[in-house]
Amino acid sequence: MRAVAGHALPADALGEDGISEQVAAFERWSRGFEPVAELDHPYIWSDELVYGPPDPRPGWQAQLDGLDLEARRRHGAGFVELPVGHRAELLREHLERAVPAGLRELPFAAEAPHVAIALLAWWAGTSGANDLCHGAAIGRHECRGLPSAAQRPEPLAPPSRADRGER
Amino acid sequence: MAGRVHETGVCILGSGITGALVAERLAEQTTARITVVEAGDRIFNLDQRFERRDRFLDYRENPWPDDHIRGQTGRGLQSRSMCVGGLGLHWGGTTPRFTPEDLRLRSLYGVGEDWPVEWEELDAFYQEAEERIGIAGVQGPPELDPRSRDYPMPALPLSYNLEKLRAWGERSGIPFWPNPVSKNSRPYRGRNVCVRCDTCTICPTGAKYSPDFTLQELLARERIELLDRTLVRRLVVGERGRIAGAKALDRDRPDEPLELRADVFVVALGYAWSAHLLLLSASDRAPAGVANRSGLVGRFMSGHRPYNAFVEVPEKLYPGIYEMDSLLSKSFQRPGDIDRYVRHDLRIWESDFGRRPRLRSDDGELLLGEDLLADWRQRGERGAARLRAYYDVIPAEGSGLRIDTSRTNEWGDPMFRIEMQPAPETSELIPLAEAQIEGVFDRMIAAGGGRLLERRVSREIHDHPAGGCRMGADPATSVVDPYGRSWDHENLWIVGAPTMPSAGCNNGTLTFAALTLRSAAKLAALLPPSGAEPAIPHRAEVAA
Structure with missing residues (x-):
């Protein structure tokens, strides 16, 4: 996750320690997530209740595992061990596949199509x-x-x- | 199974702002025994609100998770809130008054109905509502914002962003002033001063008024009984047309019938559930429903339509200083002589429209890391504002609520469907109203600089709905008399939003709160006065 964060988050602005802090905070947020929670019904015009998404964490872990596995198959080393340029390239390829072209705004983190986008969306909020x-x-x-x-x-x-x- | 009977003097159905204010007024002025009945749960949780706020911010969770009843809803309903405090727990606390024109639409403009209330009389009840609720505000130009006395609290200080936006907006020649709000600018009636958490849908400090505070105080003084989790399902008409009782259901003991008996019943269930209960209560003695000899229960419902514009302004602003706060102008609510009827309010908020971080650039490239931050910073160099006008919608007679037998709650009661229909005069004027509002937005942009980012008009939304049991001077054309007393049942009062003949063109809470207090004052005069021996008033006294 830390290696992904270095590319998803603004590393220069946050610095090394800042990135680590944000990853730790995101993981705390993830642990506190309640699947299918009742969401805020807006102050007006909500005759039905709305519930949040199921637990995204198993999917996110699978995405991290997939990144690592592809890194090993392509480059013979885990994602964390790759040179920065290779990591960035591989992550971007994964995101281009995972993120629909029509998704232009940052989603609610728990509904992000990829864990890197979830981290980014969470941080940006x-x-x-x-x-x-x-x-x-x-x-x-x-x-x-x-x-x-x-x-x-x-x-x-x-x-x-x-x-x-x-x- | 033998049932239970609860007897009281005044039985107030509903515990939102309306019910709480009636209870408070009657508790002060009379010795009547008062029972407040609420279908939903009791949520007295001030000590938990920071935690709830955190989860609302972090996870978008409902900060009031017990504020509704499963299956108790209708199509077109404004909000699912059904709990002690009602929608008054969620509300944003915006509390402008209407203007005198709202009470004279027929006389002045030939549309809608005149209200059976004089502005000078309503002014006193507006003041009382502002003092009971606790409103922070400052009077605008007196010719636009008439009032006889100062607000009970000074206005919240304008934020840096709003000061900039006021200067921007006033370059158009339109005056703006702080929007009055039910948030404490100083400690007030034992509640905290606002500390700008900016999550007014759940105020963690209690600085925003909500009815639970009033009800807790009355409970502590043992001036009311509160039957929560008690759903009133039918009003029962007895001899001489009096309301003999109410059939209710204790949600914790649903198999045990519960009957409520009282000398006076006050329906304070809001615009939708009031009409719903009256219609559900149809019987041989009230074939069309309780209080419905006019056939107008559930009719003439209306609200106002929002027209929003998002504008880039030539100022650096800082999104998030105080997003819930806003500026108000009543320039177009008091239009003076006009050829065609168009009235609307005008508000300005800080906004981050077009300034939020985004996932893709204009050319569709995925933005990550420093690229995202650079894009975000570049778009944030100029600020944005949200402009919004509400224009009023004169309701058609058929606009409103009907019982929907295709949908029931878990106890088998039919729910309802609401369909708003504008009267022909509104339908004809919609293009004119929207064109005028667009002209106002354009005028502000031309004078202040900047550019239009997006306009959003919704003809489906009718905000701050009201009506359904409108008041009037003629039993043939109204459900209740000018004070909220049913024309058909001498011991039945209907108060608050349902009684409004029209919904005006700004937020309606303070107006229906003022009308509620006016009803309560009239009712109190029929009950044993404060200082008398506590007693349930004799029915004949009420009838008199």
Whole structure:
């Protein structure tokens, strides 16, 4: 998963440690997933209830296993051991096959057609990703108090080399 | 099997905002014994709401998982919420008033019906509703936003994004001001100040008003009894047309019949379930249904249609500062002299429309990693706004709810089907209304800069539905009198949204809350006043 994340997530912006943190958080999210949960019925116009998808994790594991198996058959080494360029190429091939051409927006992570897209969709929905995009501490999902609402969000401090996992 | 009987003075059916406000008003002003009956579950879970909020954000789960009853639904229903607090647990807390024009559509514009209420009288009940609920707001220009007193709380501070969008919008010459909301800008009636969690569908701090707070307070003071998980299935008409009782079902003891007896019944079940219960209660003494000698129960339902536009604005905005908050203008609700009837509200929100991270570029290339982030950042350099106008839909008489025998709940009660139909005057004016709204959007873009991203008009949606038991001054053309009392049954009151002759062109909750308090004030005058010996009022007193 960590090797996939290095290509699916913005590795330069997040840094090595950031990628590992996001993978760990995604795995925590995955463990907390409840299959076929009752979803929020919107505030208006919902005379029927809607339920979420079944557990996607067995499928995701199969996709990771498939990546690794194909890496071994093509290159004689597991996915993790491949050179970065080969990994990126192989992952992209898998995604081009798995992701329908008509899927243009990021899906709900649990309904993603591939585990790499699930990770990406999950990350893109976080407060941290929104902050990173806009370079500001917006804290979209935080309970932040009223007074600061009127202020322009503080700019994010650029990540230090240590934050990026560099020596 | 022998059944149980529950006797009370005032039996309020429904525990949403309407039922809670009636209960509170009567509890303060009278000594009547009050029972609130709710089919759904009791969800008093403030201590669990952060956890529920987290799962709502993380997994899109229903933050109120016990807020409905399996099989209890109808086609065209607005929401499945059926629990203590009703849809008032989910609501966004938007609470503008209507404008005086809403009460005089026939006199001023020759469409719809005039309401049997004067604006000056309603103003006082608007104020009372704002104080009981706790509304934070600031008056707009008085000629557009008439009111006699200040809001009970100052408005929430406008967010950085909304300040920018207000300046942008007002370049068109249209004034905007903060949308009034039922969220505390300071601690209020024992509830917290809003801390901008921005998940108002589940407010984890209790800063947003919901009826469960009112009901818990009344329970703590032992001023009401609350029968939850109790589904009222029929009202029973007795001698002289009085409502003798209600047949109910205790969902925990479904095999044991339960009868509710009261001197006064108050139906506070919202626009759909009120009409549904009355129609289901047809009997030899009320062949067309309870309160339905006019044949208008379930008729004249309406709402307002939303017309949305998403606009790119020439400002850097920061999506997510406070997405639930918005700006309001009533410029087009008070149009003055007009040749053809078109009225609508106007709101502005921050938006991330077209600024969300996306999986494919414009040319269809899969975006991963840094490519996705770069694309996202580039599209986020300019902000976006959502503009929305509600225009009102004058209902046809046939617009509304009918019993649907093809669908039943798990106890065999038929459910319903709702079909909204605009009156001919609305049908004729739809193109004009939509053209005017498009013109307003274009005017704002031309003056403020930016570009239109997308327009969305829905002719299927009728937001904030109302009607079905409309009030009026003539028993032949209305279900209840101007105060919500049934023309047919002297001890039956129907309150809130169902009584509205039209649904206006902005969010209706505060208006039906005000009407509810007006009904409650009238009813309270018939009950033993506060300070009298607690007693169930004698039936003759109510009849008088």
